[in-house]
Each structure stands twice: as structure tokens, then as C-alpha cells.
Amino acid sequence: MEIILALSIGALAGSGVWLMLRSRTYQVLIGLSLLSYAVNLFIFSMGRVRTGAPPILKPGVPETLANYTDPVPQALVLTAIVITFAMTALFLVVLLAARGLARNDHVDGRES
Amino acid sequence: MISNESLLLVAIAIPFLGSLIAGLLPTNARNLEAWLAGGIALIEVGIFSFLYPYIVDGQVVRAEWAWVPAAGLSFVLRLDGFAWVFALLINGIGGLVFLYARYYMSPEDPVPRFFSFLLAFLGAMLGIVLSGNLIQMVFFWELTSFFSFLLIGYWQHDSGARAGARLALAVTAAGGLCLFGGVLLLGHIIGSYDLDKVLRAGNLIRNHPLYLPTLILILIGALSKSAQFPFQFWLPRAMSAPTPVSAYLHSATMVKAGIFILVRFWPVLGGTDYWLWIVAPAGLITFVLGAYLAMFQNDLKGVLAYSTISHLGLTTLLLGMDSPLALVAAIFHLMNHATFKASLFMAAGIIDHETGTRDIRKLSGLYRYMPVTATLAMVAAAAMAGVPLLNGFLSKEMFFAETIETHDGSLLDDALPYFATIAAMFSVAYSLRFIRDVFFGPPPTELTRTPHEPPHWMRFPVEILVVVCLVVGIVPNYTIAPFLNVAVAAVLGSAAPKFDLAIWHGFNVPFFMSLVALAGGVGVYAMLKSFGFTGLSVPWLSRGDQAPSDRIGSTARALMRVIATRRLQPQLRTAICVAFLVGLLPLAGRNLLPETMELTRIDVAFAVVWFIGIVCALATAYQAKFHRLAALILLSGAGFATCITFIYLSAPDLALTQLLVEIVTMVLILLGLRWLPKRDERLLETDSSMLMRRYVDLTIALVVGAGLALLSFAVMVRPQPDNGIAQYFLAQAYPEGGGKNVVNVILVDFRGFDTLGEITVLCIVAISVFALLRRFRPAPESIAAPEQKRIQEAFDVDHPDRRPGETIDDYLLVPSVVMRLLFPVIGTLGIFLFLRGHDQPGGGFAAGLTLAVAIILQYMAGGAVWVEDRIRVFPLRWMAVGFVFALAAGCSAWIVGYPFLTSMMGDVHLPLIGDVHLSTVILFDLGVLAIVLGATVLELIALAHQSIRTHRKPKPAAVEGAA
Structure with a gap:
């Protein structure tokens, strides 16, 4: 399981970085989204791979890490997901405005 | 009964409160704004008058609120005699300026912004003088620079105003940073930022190895704020501010903040050769240069700006002389200058307001149209020139007397009286030009309208200030002397010298110097008049206004060409590589993978999900250039795999949020795609450099991906620490x-x-x-x-x-x-x-x-x-x-x-x-x-x-x- 998760984080991050280095604004937008999946999963993976132990307290079960997974990475990622959405929205609108203004979709606003 | 401490808090709070209110009033509420601002200034004057009995004889009113006591940061308000004089000056002249601004600003100007900034500036200025903690003082100091910037640039449509505002901010805020550095050093030397403790630690500071850097940093801050050589160039360009701002900030108060700091730290930093050899020359050069340049200005406000620089130079020179009597003269001149210069600025504003121009060459013979304003301006200008029976004369006499005193017997010391007399001649000449060229002579021919007297209430502040000039000048001992005593006692304590403010000291050397200056000034004026003033403009000095900022700009541009790029891709490439390398640093010399790894059993379903997810991610990267919709759909495939991971690995909240965000993002990008024209695949062209870049990027992507994968793997196979923060939150x-x-x-x-x-x-x-x-x-x-x-x-x-x-x-x-x-x-x-x-x-x-x-x-x-x-x-x-x-x-x-x-x-x-x-x-x-x-x-x-x-x-x- 760890191997699969690590590989997927690597694939998402690699694809994201590749796209971020491209010259078209839309590629960068998509690349940032991919990279944020990777980063979110990376932070999430810091809580280790655990199945069937959501951090939702059940009566009678002692509140220890033996019974529940680590809630801290989850809390961090939850905010990150929402902020990612905000970032995507802002970038998208800037992208559209730049496309209208510059008459091309190069990240520098002009074809080099 | 409200305590003195809370009164101080009220005094510092109401200007900022008023600033907020003023900013929310309707755009054209000029009267309401002026009542509000003027009312606040009046209340402040009332508060400080009430507090006067508590600060005479060197007493101090002090209030302290702990903020971060561990770091030595407290909010301390401290009112002593010197701060009291400044506070009264700030609020008294502030109130008059508010009244004046009511009439000066035109109905088209958005006045809420104006009064709001002015009030906030008043609060910031009060903050400097009332601060009992050095860090707090620097904070308010930077705040005054900031509001000065906003006020100079008030007429945002004017590019000159914007440039002047930028220059003023660059110079004074950079100076503020130096002051901050100096203050931090002071705190390091003494171990406290408390002003009272600092003032008691003079010997410790002067004998400390860090004394010189501390002194230089604080002096840069003070001299740049007070427009002293070599930082004088920002003040003339700040004259594109509305005239009430020039009258208030750039003559009466803000530029005096530097002098305030010099006086404040004089007891602890002064008394050394370094102080003498930095402060006195800076003051002397500014004094002479400012007076000289003032003679050749054709803009009324330009004359006053250079004259302000020169008078501030005079004050700085006095402080540089390092003697208690010179300090008395400096504080006295500072008060006098505030009164006559503010009134002259207001008079210049009235002339501008009534004639539509401030160009001395176009103005002439205005006495017949506005006799009252003319008379007031004449009295104020005479005070500026140092004519007897006016306040300017008294402090100038004290200054002359100090220049004759022997200080260190150097060549400069011996030459001082001559320089002083020459600069005083110049100041007589420009004062004379200000009056004679504007108010006398033939009627003006180049004006578009017939000037007349301003509304009475617009002239009223000038009248008040001129009356002060006269009364102080004629009966100083019954008016200004007690306050001056209080201020001096606060700075010098028991070392305060005896001084005599009598208007007549007999035929002595200073009086003789005054006579020479007056007569010589008239002579210089007559001589320059015959040359028409313009011919003598000195190129290397008048260009000096422009040059420094341009040079900064061109140097910065040259540097940018070498070390920076405007292109995004190289920047991102660098950022990613640097981030990767920095991420590697902590791993150096350690085992990335532990010897025993605990691996959980592989679930085939999970493997299939991520097989699809990884394919989706790679396909997204491949398709995003030309097939945007396809890329979007593939992207959401990867997102969906992420979502399933969250569910599978015990994170239902994340899965839920991810799913919803996925939906919303999808809709959003779909909406955006409609405005993104299709890309033409036929434009595809490849050359070798482009291919090279792609290989480099591919390598970066592979390395970053592999690195992140390895890092997460290395963490996941390690056992979880039991005593971490997770346990706390669960429990x-x-x-x-x-x-x-x-x-x-x-x-x-x-x-x-x-x-x-x-x-x-x-x-x-x-x-x-x-x-x-x-x-x-x-x-x-x-x-x-x-x-x-x-x-x-x-x-x-x-x-x-x-x-x-x-x-x-x-x-x-x-x-x-x-x-x-x-x-x-x-x-x-x-x-x-x-x-x-x-x-x-x-x-x-x-x-x-x-x-x-x-x-x-x-x-x-x-x-x-x-x-x-x-x-x-x-x-x-x-x-x-x-x-x-x-x-x-x-x-x-x-x-x-x-x-x-x-x-x-x-x-x-x-x-x-x-x-x-x-x-x-x-x-x-x-x-x-x-x-x-x-x-x-x-x-x-x-x-x-x-x-x-x-x-x-x-x-x-x-x-x-x-x-």
C-alpha cells in the first residue's frame, strides 16, 4: 500500500511540475491542480497508511492512536483542499483576463 | 475623575478614531469634516492644557500597558515637558490647518480621504512624541512617513504628486528603517527599549563599542526625516502636496520629528566628537545651501520649502554644537519656525487659491487687492528674516550668540560666525523677494482672474499665527519663557542652563551680526534683482533635486537585467530546483529508509484505482496543451482517485470535501473554457533549443516526482511516534x-x-x-x-x-x-x-x-x-x-x-x-x-x-x- 501511494504521489507531482514549466497558461493551471493533489496526498501520508480507523470518536473506544488515525494531517489537508479551489478560481480568472488582454495564452503574455 | 494615564490614552486614540469616522463621511461634507477634525484638535489642546501642571518641574506623566513583556515590548505613553511642547504644537497648528483646509480644498476634492489622512497623521505624530518605548516610537515614525506619502500623493491624477510622494516615502521610510536598526542596537546595549531607562544610560551607551553604528543609524533616520544634507532633495518635491499638507507636515510637524529625535537622544548620544562632527556639518551645509537655493526658486512654495530646509539646518547645527544653551536655542527656534512658516505656507496657499498661480514671476502688486493678507505675510516673512520685535529675531540672536562661542577651537568653529551671517543674509534676501515681488510693484498682467481677499475664516489661522509671532517677539518673558523652561528642563534635567529671552541685550556681537545680515540681505536682493534671479541658477545644485531618485532607478534596472528575468518559466524552473535542493539539505548524511520497514498488505482494488489515477495524471500532462477539455476530464480522474484514497485510508471528511471541490472546480473551469479560444495544432514547431528545454523540464519533473515519492515512502514505513500532537488532539x-x-x-x-x-x-x-x-x-x-x-x-x-x-x-x-x-x-x-x-x-x-x-x-x-x-x-x-x-x-x-x-x-x-x-x-x-x-x-x-x-x-x- 505504501508503495502504491508513494508512486501515485510521485506521478502526480511529476506531471504537475512538468505542466507548471510549460508555456501555456492553461497547462500551468492544470499543473497546479495536479501538484496540489500530490502535495495534499503527501501531507496526508504523514499520518501513515491506516484503514478503517477514521478519527471519529466511538463510545467505549480509548482515544489513542492505536484506535484512530492521526487527525492532524487531515485537518491540514482539509483547509488545503478549500484553498486550492480558491487559488484555481483566481488563477482561472487571471488567465482569462490575460488571454483577452494579451491576445495569446503564453504565460509571459507574449510569444517569445 | 478620569486619571491622567487614561487621558493620555484618550489623547492618542481619538485622532485615529476620528480618522476612521472622517473616512466614512459623505464625499462633499467639507464642513462636517472640518468640525470633526477641528473638534478633535481642540479636545487634544484641552487635554494637554489640563495635563500641564503635572509636567512642570521635570515631572513625567507615564502610563504603561504590557504587551509582550518577555520581549521588552510594552505600550508606554510618556509625557514630559518637551513632549508637551511638541504635542501642543502638533494640535494647535493642526487645528488651524484643519480650519484652513476647509476653505482651501475645492468642492470637487474627495475631502473624507484628506481629513482622514490628516487626522491619522496627527495621531501618528502624537504617537512619536508620546512614546515611552523605542520600538513603539519607530512604529509611529514609520506611520508618519506612510501618511505623508498618502497626503503628498493626495491628488492622484497628478504624476508629479505621485513621484514626489514616492520619493518622500523612499527616503523617509528607508531612514526609518535605519532608525529602527539604531534603536534595536540601543536596546541591545541597554537591555531595554524603555525610554526612561535609555535616558539614564548615557555613559553606558557612549562607552559601548557599538556606539558609533548606533549613532550613525539613528542620525540617518533623523536627518533624512528632517530633510538634512545629503537627504534634503525629497522635501522640495513633496511640495506637490495640497498646501495645508505642506504647511502642516512639511514645515511645522513631520520634518521636525527628526529634530525631535535628535533632542530626545541628545543627552545620551551627544557630547562626543562623533556627534559634533556628523551633526554640526550636516546642519551647517543644509543651513547655507538651503538658504542659497531658496533665493532662486520661482515657486512660492519652493522658496518656503528650501527656507524650511535651511531653518531645519540651523536647528540641527545648534544641536550639533553640543552645548546646553545651543539646545535651548534649538528648541526655541523650532517653536518659532513652526509658527511663522506655517503662516507663510497658508499665505502662499491663499495667493495660489485667489490668483491661480504660485509663480513669483507672474505675481506682482497684490497688495492693492489683498492688503490684509499682504500685511500678515509681511510680518511672518519678517519673522523668518529675523527682524527685531518678532520671534524669529530672538532665536536667531541666540543662534548668533552660540556661533561666537568657542567649542573646540577648530577652523570650522572659527569660521562658523561668518557662515551664519552669510546664510542669514540669504534668508533676508529670499524673505524680501517673497514679499516685494509678490505684493508690490505694478499690478499683475498674466493672471486670468482678479484676485481678492480670501474668506475671513481662511485667513483666520494666519492671523492667529502672526499674532503669536508678534506677542512672542515683543514680550517673550511673559509668553513663551515658561514653556521653554519646561521643555528644556525635561531634556536637560538639573543641567538646564539659565537663559534670558530679553529683546534687548545691548550693542553686542550678535546684534551686530543681525544688522549685517539685514543690510547684506537687502544688498543681495538688490543685486540679484538686477540679474533677474534666473541667470544665477546653479546647475549642479538645482539638478540635485532630480538626480538621486533617477540614479537609484537606473542602477536597479541595470541590476535587474543581470540577475532577473521577466519570463515566468525560468523563474518557476529556478524556484522548483531551489525548493528541491533545500528539501534535500536536512536529509544529507542520514539513512532515508529505516532498516526494518512495516508494510501494509497491498489491496488489489487500491492498486487498480491508482493505476487508473496515474495514467490519468500522465495523460493530463500530455493533453493539456491542445485538448483542454480532455485534460480537464483526465484531471478529474486523478482527483477521483485521490478522493477514493481518502475514503479508503480513514479520512471521510477529506473525501467528502474533495468530492465537492472536484465538482465545483470542474464547473468553474468549464465556464472558463468557453472564453478560451481553441489552440491551433498546426502552429506546432520544434527547434533544437525547444527540445533541449523540454528534456531539462522532463528531468526536473522526474526528479521532483521521484524525490517526493521516496520521501513520503520513507515516512510511511516508519512507525508513528506515540507522544506526538495527534495523541493530544484525540484525547x-x-x-x-x-x-x-x-x-x-x-x-x-x-x-x-x-x-x-x-x-x-x-x-x-x-x-x-x-x-x-x-x-x-x-x-x-x-x-x-x-x-x-x-x-x-x-x-x-x-x-x-x-x-x-x-x-x-x-x-x-x-x-x-x-x-x-x-x-x-x-x-x-x-x-x-x-x-x-x-x-x-x-x-x-x-x-x-x-x-x-x-x-x-x-x-x-x-x-x-x-x-x-x-x-x-x-x-x-x-x-x-x-x-x-x-x-x-x-x-x-x-x-x-x-x-x-x-x-x-x-x-x-x-x-x-x-x-x-x-x-x-x-x-x-x-x-x-x-x-x-x-x-x-x-x-x-x-x-x-x-x-x-x-x-x-x-x-x-x-x-x-x-x-
Whole structure:
């Protein structure tokens, strides 16, 4: 399981970085989204791979890490997901405005 | 009875309070603004008059509130005699300037901004003089630079004003940073930032090895603020500010802040050769140079600006002489200068206001049109020139007397009286020019209107100040002497010298110097008059105004060419590589993988999910250039795999939120795609350099991906520490947070402040998106209706039995009926998620997104017009309400004396329903919900509305971007 998760984080991050280095604004937008999946999963993976132990307290079960997974990475990622959405929205609108203004979709606003 | 300490707090608070109020008043409320500002100045004068008995004889009123005591940071207000004099000056002249500004500003000017900045400046200035903590003093110091910047640039449409404002900010704020550095060094030497402790530690400071750097840094701060050589160039350019600002900030108060600091630190930093050899030459050069340049200015305000520089130089020179009597003269001259220079600026403003020009060459013979103003200006200018029976004469006499005294017997010391007399001659000459060329001679010929006296209340402040000049000049011992005594005693303590302010000391050397200066000044004026003033303009000095800022700019540009690029790709490439290398640093010399690894059993289903996910990710990277829609769909495939991972690995909250964000992002990008014209694949061209770049980027991507994978693997195969923070949150979630969903409790309770910050970011982003789209200019190729819509509409037009738009409606008929029916269902789901959030997966974020999806579906089903006819969609208000809820939940903890955002809960018994568990957390989460809902909906419908706006059709088609 760890191997699969690590590989997927690597694939998402690699694809994201590749796209971020491209010259078209839309590629960068998509690349940032991919990279944020990777980063979110990376932070999430810091809580280790655990199945069937959501951090939702059940009566009678002692509140220890033996019974529940680590809630801290989850809390961090939850905010990150929402902020990612905000970032995507802002970038998208800037992208559209730049496309209208510059008459091309190069990240520098002009074809080099 | 209110205590003196709280009075000080009131004194510092009301200008800022007034500034807020002033900023909210209507645009044309000139009278109300002036009453407000003037009223505040009057109250301040009242407060300080009341406090006067408590500060005579070297007493100090002091109030302290601990802030971060561990770091030596307290909010300390401290009023001694010297600060008192300054405070009275700031408020007295402030009040007069407010009255004057009421008449000076034209009805077209947005006065709320003006008075708001002026009041805030007054508060900042008071903050400097009342600060008992050095860090606090620097804070207010920078605040004055900041408001000075805003006030110089008040007429934003004027590029000269903007440039002047920038230059002033660059110089004074940079000086402020130096002062900050100096103050930190002082604090390091003494071990405290408390002013009282600093003032007692003079010997310690002077004998410390860090004395010289401290002194230089503080002097740079003080001299740049007071426009002393070599920093004098910013002040003349600041004259593009409205005249009340010049009168107030750039002659009477802000530029004196530097002098204030010099006087304040004189007892601890002064008395050394370094002080003498830095401060005195700077003052002398400024004094002579300013007076010389003032003679050749053709702008009335230019004359006054250079004259201000020169008089500040005189004061600095006095302080540099390092003798107690010189200090007395410096403080005295500082007060006198404030009165006559403020009145002269106001007079210049009146002339500008009534004639439409400030050019001395165009003005002439104004005495016959405005005799009263002319007389007032004459008296004030005579005070500036140092004519007997006026206040300027008294302090200038003291200055002359000090220059004759022997200080260190150097050549400079011997030459001092001659320099002083020459500069005084210049100042007589420019004062004479100011009066004679403007008010006498033939009637002006180049004016567009006939000047006349200003409204009485506009002249009134000038009258008051001129009367002060006269009274102080004639009976100094009965008027100014006690206050001067108090100020000097506060600085020097028991070392305060005896001094005599009599107007007649007999025929002595200083009087003789005054006579020479007066006679010589008239001579210089007559000589220059015959040359017409312009011919003698000195090129290397007058150009000096322009040069420094240009040089800074060109140097910066040259540097930028070498070390920077405007292109994004190299920047990102560098950023990614640097981030990767920095990430490697902590790993150096350690085993990345532990010797024993605990691996969990591989689940085939999970492997399949991620096989698809990885393929999706790679395909997205491959397709995003030309096939945007395909890339988007593939992207969501990877997102879906992420989502399943969250469910599978015990994170239901994350899965829920990820799923909802996935939906909303998808809709958003689809809406955006409609405005992104297709890319032409035929333009594909490759050369070797491009291929090379691709290989480099591919390597970077592979290395970063592999590195991140390895790093996460290395963490995951290590056992989890037992004593980490996770254990704390699990154990305390229910006892302290009252919730069973630990993630939700962390978000809204333990880390509530983070969440508050996050929803603030959401608001800012949503409003930015909204604002950007209001002036959105789409690419011209994308303005026409999309291809599919054109085909459908052409079909409607070709068939007479169909009305336009019918085909689209038909296509969407079944989905739209389903979507409409879903509205209450999804809405209920949202409320359900919200209510269970504290104990089960859900919460404000998920609920807000769900509700947003419900609304967006209606837009997709019926179009914007249809929806907005039926439901009221006010996302901005929802966001505002949400923010108020979140803040209210946070502040409610204050009521019972807990810190901000402490959660409170209790069980309330309601009739019929029974015991209900209530918590402020619910209110906070409700705020989160409203903000997430509002922000999401605002972004989506702002984009959706573009279709209506551009086409101006009754029936919008927001979803067609997908086609």
C-alpha cells in the first residue's frame, strides 16, 4: 500500500511540475491542480497508511492512536483542499483576463 | 475623575478614531469634516492644557500597558515637558490647518480621504512624541512617513504628486528603517527599549563599542526625516502636496520629528566628537545651501520649502554644537519656525487659491487687492528674516550668540560666525523677494482672474499665527519663557542652563551680526534683482533635486537585467530546483529508509484505482496543451482517485470535501473554457533549443516526482511516534471541544484562528475574482456564440415552426427537470452535513460547498435570468454575514474573559424540545458555511454572468462552455 501511494504521489507531482514549466497558461493551471493533489496526498501520508480507523470518536473506544488515525494531517489537508479551489478560481480568472488582454495564452503574455 | 494615564490614552486614540469616522463621511461634507477634525484638535489642546501642571518641574506623566513583556515590548505613553511642547504644537497648528483646509480644498476634492489622512497623521505624530518605548516610537515614525506619502500623493491624477510622494516615502521610510536598526542596537546595549531607562544610560551607551553604528543609524533616520544634507532633495518635491499638507507636515510637524529625535537622544548620544562632527556639518551645509537655493526658486512654495530646509539646518547645527544653551536655542527656534512658516505656507496657499498661480514671476502688486493678507505675510516673512520685535529675531540672536562661542577651537568653529551671517543674509534676501515681488510693484498682467481677499475664516489661522509671532517677539518673558523652561528642563534635567529671552541685550556681537545680515540681505536682493534671479541658477545644485531618485532607478534596472528575468518559466524552473535542493539539505548524511520497514498488505482494488489515477495524471500532462477539455476530464480522474484514497485510508471528511471541490472546480473551469479560444495544432514547431528545454523540464519533473515519492515512502514505513500532537488532539477533542469528529474539532475549535484566516482568504479571492470579471475583456475570437450553439440556433431559424433557442431547451429538458427537482434534496443534504459536522463527517466547509452545488445546478438547468427571477442570490451578503458570525463567535469569548475564539458551550433547556447542547462553535461553523457558500457561488456566477453581459441576450447559456 505504501508503495502504491508513494508512486501515485510521485506521478502526480511529476506531471504537475512538468505542466507548471510549460508555456501555456492553461497547462500551468492544470499543473497546479495536479501538484496540489500530490502535495495534499503527501501531507496526508504523514499520518501513515491506516484503514478503517477514521478519527471519529466511538463510545467505549480509548482515544489513542492505536484506535484512530492521526487527525492532524487531515485537518491540514482539509483547509488545503478549500484553498486550492480558491487559488484555481483566481488563477482561472487571471488567465482569462490575460488571454483577452494579451491576445495569446503564453504565460509571459507574449510569444517569445 | 478620569486619571491622567487614561487621558493620555484618550489623547492618542481619538485622532485615529476620528480618522476612521472622517473616512466614512459623505464625499462633499467639507464642513462636517472640518468640525470633526477641528473638534478633535481642540479636545487634544484641552487635554494637554489640563495635563500641564503635572509636567512642570521635570515631572513625567507615564502610563504603561504590557504587551509582550518577555520581549521588552510594552505600550508606554510618556509625557514630559518637551513632549508637551511638541504635542501642543502638533494640535494647535493642526487645528488651524484643519480650519484652513476647509476653505482651501475645492468642492470637487474627495475631502473624507484628506481629513482622514490628516487626522491619522496627527495621531501618528502624537504617537512619536508620546512614546515611552523605542520600538513603539519607530512604529509611529514609520506611520508618519506612510501618511505623508498618502497626503503628498493626495491628488492622484497628478504624476508629479505621485513621484514626489514616492520619493518622500523612499527616503523617509528607508531612514526609518535605519532608525529602527539604531534603536534595536540601543536596546541591545541597554537591555531595554524603555525610554526612561535609555535616558539614564548615557555613559553606558557612549562607552559601548557599538556606539558609533548606533549613532550613525539613528542620525540617518533623523536627518533624512528632517530633510538634512545629503537627504534634503525629497522635501522640495513633496511640495506637490495640497498646501495645508505642506504647511502642516512639511514645515511645522513631520520634518521636525527628526529634530525631535535628535533632542530626545541628545543627552545620551551627544557630547562626543562623533556627534559634533556628523551633526554640526550636516546642519551647517543644509543651513547655507538651503538658504542659497531658496533665493532662486520661482515657486512660492519652493522658496518656503528650501527656507524650511535651511531653518531645519540651523536647528540641527545648534544641536550639533553640543552645548546646553545651543539646545535651548534649538528648541526655541523650532517653536518659532513652526509658527511663522506655517503662516507663510497658508499665505502662499491663499495667493495660489485667489490668483491661480504660485509663480513669483507672474505675481506682482497684490497688495492693492489683498492688503490684509499682504500685511500678515509681511510680518511672518519678517519673522523668518529675523527682524527685531518678532520671534524669529530672538532665536536667531541666540543662534548668533552660540556661533561666537568657542567649542573646540577648530577652523570650522572659527569660521562658523561668518557662515551664519552669510546664510542669514540669504534668508533676508529670499524673505524680501517673497514679499516685494509678490505684493508690490505694478499690478499683475498674466493672471486670468482678479484676485481678492480670501474668506475671513481662511485667513483666520494666519492671523492667529502672526499674532503669536508678534506677542512672542515683543514680550517673550511673559509668553513663551515658561514653556521653554519646561521643555528644556525635561531634556536637560538639573543641567538646564539659565537663559534670558530679553529683546534687548545691548550693542553686542550678535546684534551686530543681525544688522549685517539685514543690510547684506537687502544688498543681495538688490543685486540679484538686477540679474533677474534666473541667470544665477546653479546647475549642479538645482539638478540635485532630480538626480538621486533617477540614479537609484537606473542602477536597479541595470541590476535587474543581470540577475532577473521577466519570463515566468525560468523563474518557476529556478524556484522548483531551489525548493528541491533545500528539501534535500536536512536529509544529507542520514539513512532515508529505516532498516526494518512495516508494510501494509497491498489491496488489489487500491492498486487498480491508482493505476487508473496515474495514467490519468500522465495523460493530463500530455493533453493539456491542445485538448483542454480532455485534460480537464483526465484531471478529474486523478482527483477521483485521490478522493477514493481518502475514503479508503480513514479520512471521510477529506473525501467528502474533495468530492465537492472536484465538482465545483470542474464547473468553474468549464465556464472558463468557453472564453478560451481553441489552440491551433498546426502552429506546432520544434527547434533544437525547444527540445533541449523540454528534456531539462522532463528531468526536473522526474526528479521532483521521484524525490517526493521516496520521501513520503520513507515516512510511511516508519512507525508513528506515540507522544506526538495527534495523541493530544484525540484525547482532548471531546472533553475540551465537545465534538466527536476530531478533524472538525481541530478546524473550528483548536485551530479556529487558522480557519478564520482561511475563510478570510476565501473572501478576498472571491471578491478579487468578482472585481476582475467586472471589467473582463474576453479574447475577441471567443466573443461570438460557440459553434454548437450557432448550429442549434441556425436550425431554429431554418424551421419556421421552431422559435429561436428551442433546440437548446429541448436538449437540456430532461436534465434540467431532474436538476430542479434535486434542489431541495441537495439543500437538505447540505443542512444535514452541517448539523452533524461536529460529531460525524461533514461540517461547515462540506455543507457550504453542497449548498453551492445546489444553487449552481439551478443555474445550469435554467440559466442565470431564470434562477435570479426565482431565488435571491446575494453571495456578497452571505459572505459578509458569515464573517460577522465567525467574528462574533470568536469575540463572544471576551465577554467571559477568555481569549479570542475560545469555545463556550452549555446545555439550554427549551420548552417542548428539551435539553439542547449549544456551543459558540456552531456559530463559527455557520460562519464558515456562509462564507464558503458565498465565495463559491460568487465566483461561479460572476463567470457565468459573462455570457449574458457580452451577448446581452435574454436567455443566457452558462453551461455551454462545456460544449
